[in-house]
Amino acid sequence: MASPQATSSSLAPLTSAYDSILALTPYQTGKPVEELTREYGVSDVVKLASNENPLGCSPHVTLAITEQLGQLARYPDGNGYYLKQALADFNRVDVEQITLGNGSNDLLDLLARGFVSCDDTIVYSQYAFVVYSMLAKIQGATGIEVPTPRFGHDLTAMRQAVADHPNTKVVFIANPNNPTGTQLGQKELREFVTSVPASVLVVLDEAYIEYSPESNNRALLDEFDNVVIVRTFSKAYGLAGLRVGYAISSVPVADLLNRIRQPFNVSRVALAAAAAALADQDFIEATRLSNAEQMRWLEKQFDALGLGFIKSHANFIMVKFEVEMEDINAISIHQALLEQGVIVRPLAAYGLPNWLRITVGLAEDNLRLIDTLRSILTED
Template sequence: MQPTQSTKSNLSPLVPAYDSILALAPYQTGKPIEELTREYGVSDVVKLASNENPMGCSPHVTLAVTEQLGQLARYPDGNGHYLKQALADFNDVTVDQITLGNGSDDLLDILARSFAGASDAIVYSQYAFIVYPMLAKMQGATGIEVPAQRFGHDLKAMSQAVQDNPNTKIVFIANPNNPTGTQLEHNVLREFMDSVPSSVLVVLDEAYIEYSPESNNRALLDEFDNVVIVRTFSKAYGLAGLRVGYALSSVAVADLLNRIRQPFNVSRVGLAAAAAALRDQDFIEKTRQINDEQMRWLEKQFDALGLGFIKSHANFIMVEIEVEMEDTTATVIYEALLEQGVIVRPLAVYGLHNWLRITVGLAEDNLRLIDTLHSILTED
């Protein structure tokens, strides 16, 4: 017997597995150039919002992508053999210590789904990557935000939070941190690992490691089985549009992650492009050199404009908009920049209402930013 219309209307609506999902807000990406063009009619746009590499990618990547165009009807290698072998050689690990992902966000999601449930807790820092608390809500887990110290991770306080919450399963640490650009010292991280129970997984999110090679904590993998290092090809390697990331871990953890991940989570084109990008370390060295030069130039310009900033170890810088003008907030400045074709990132969602995160661009991009910012701040 088919239910009548009135019976159908009385059926219980579908509900999410966890109430915390209802508290989730969709992740806000940096405004795309195409969207700004539609909204403001601006054609000459400079995007400094999403920490992309303004140099693009290695020319070797373009060739590798071209070679794959005739094979788009074929599934990729589900195991990513050649890319994993290249990553194993590059990072001095074994192939079975690597998990590939559709960008590093995919890997963070796989880690949360593999290790945290509704009765567990996930610890992260205030002003750290906003995806961490989102993952806790997705899993129905308890998210524990530890107050930041000088806009960075307070590892002693985070260690105490783990001790105070024995149901903690995962600790997320971004190093360098996004959006603040702060960096943790090796000895501080190692002391933290010594203080954390081996049953707690510590995830080091090193999305910006290429801009700060001194923050490489690969050595921790040799001492601690509960460390996972997550990296991406989206930033310095310039493959944000292809979505390729990887995790380094113990063999046991990698085995679990590879059971959870989707079988073809990295495309054929992505696999080839990432392998080609990894081979061209000269491109990465040039990227880092230009970023460092332009970062120093921007710091001088912000000083001249009387704007505060946090010293950054990545390819972006967090700038404080606190000037003595009525109704002049970071959001107002952000909107004014948009109107003139310059896209940056407001940080109100992090509770940083007076701050903007600005990607370091090429010299001409940065000059455009500073000239536009100067004209906005000096308007009568």
């Protein structure tokens, strides 16, 4: 059972650093397969909730992990030298521009802690990654959620929000965006970065970049010292269980991040696995092609079922469930899917109560999803 939310009185005489921390709701992860099995006794579970790679990871990764098993009593290389060198070569930057993290969330947290105080403002879009608003509360800062009419990023409105709040220190932009799957073009992003003060850090969260290489904005780093790109090995590379990500930035920004990051924040196994994963770009290409093929198939099935969806540039698709039938909505659909062993992600926490986010799985996973959805929607 989850513990009750803390209050000022329940903490007394201890107090939180900022009252905004008490307004936080713990981050809701996708339901684990094991939990669903315990709750409903379902053994044949299909998990399409957390945007994991259904192909797993490169076979080279398992070999790299095996080679580390005899060294688990040893601390990892605290500087991550070999992985950082590989990332620098891959992205055509200097090693000094790379910061490693315990997943990309760790790096987002480092950026907030390093650049945002309680007197500052963080700007982000409506329907963007929920962690951005959480970071504002953790820092005791002001979080400005900019409305968007089309489930993506309204850069004109975000530019105005920065202008209206001169104490803005960070702007978070997810591209492709999670959970909506929308994408910004390189030209409009460059225009946005050009238009904001150099004192504002523009953080491009590219967790899904491998599924949409045309949205790679690495070139901005050559022009702007206030741009940071954050990426992860959790999605296309299939290393979600190892927690490793990285940031590319100007040298001064990387220097600051490396001063405040925890020692040994990436494990020995994760360092070796990520280096092996990065080296196998054939696996990434196979992942991208499989995802694109299955995405097209799912879109056709949703059309056939009369379900609306947002065109996605990632490895998930956001589907609307507002069926004109009694008791049929996103909440009831989510529950019915769970009871039949299919896990997807409800989006009420994002202010999208009528939508579900569905990860693109293998062909057999997607067929199971559609067959189950069809049976739910056609029940008498």
